[in-house]
Amino acid sequence: MRDTHNDPLKSIKQFEEEWNKRLISTLNCEDFVFEAGNWIDSHLDEVIEKRKVAEFWLDVLCTPTKKNIAVLANKIIKHEQQVDFLEDQLFSLTLESRKITKILAKTKNDFHHLKNILDKEVSSKDLKIELELLKGELEELIASF
Numbered sequence: 677m678r679d680t681h682n683d684p685l686k687s688i689k690q691f692e693e694e695w696n697k698r699l700i701s702t703l704n705c706e707d708f709v710f711e712a713g714n715w716i717d718s719h720l721d722e723v724i725e726k727r728k729v730a731e732f733w734l735d736v737l738c739t740p741t742k743k744n745i746a747v748l749a750n751k752i753i754k755h756e757q758q759v760d761f762l763e764d765q766l767f768s769l770t771l772e773s774r775k776i777t778k779i780l781a782k783t784k785n786d787f788h789h790l791k792n793i794l795d796k797e798v799s800s801k802d803l804k805i806e807l808e809l810l811k812g813e814l815e816e817l818i819a820s821f
Contacts, residue, residue: 734741
């Protein structure tokens with residue numbers, strides 16, 4: 677068995693407990709808390725004052741402040757989102773345009789095909805001869821009545 681005087685782990689634990697008691701007794705009193713609060717308040721006042729002075733000099737030197745950069749960053753993000761949206765729409769419209777172009781080309785080919793068929797029909801029959809034959813038949817019908 678180890679002796680408590682020679683055991684370094686127990687010595688460190690005991691030392692830690694003593695320091696914890698001293699710190700708690702020092703830090704857990706009203707005076708210390710009040711003074712710490714006053715120190716924090718005065719420190720915050722100094723920080724605010726230094727920030728105002730820094731912003732003043734940045735303004736004098738026409739240099740952007742942290743707020744200006746943050747506003748600019750937000751605007752950039754907003755515009756990037758708008759550009760992304762417009763790129764997506766442009767891509768969709770391009771796809772639709774390609775589809776419509778294919779449909780129009782097919783329709784044009786169909787019209788040319790139908791025109792060729794009609795041209796063949798018209799050229800294969802002599803319309804004047806056909807008209808004369810019909811006229812003759814009509815006169816015969818009229819004469820027979």
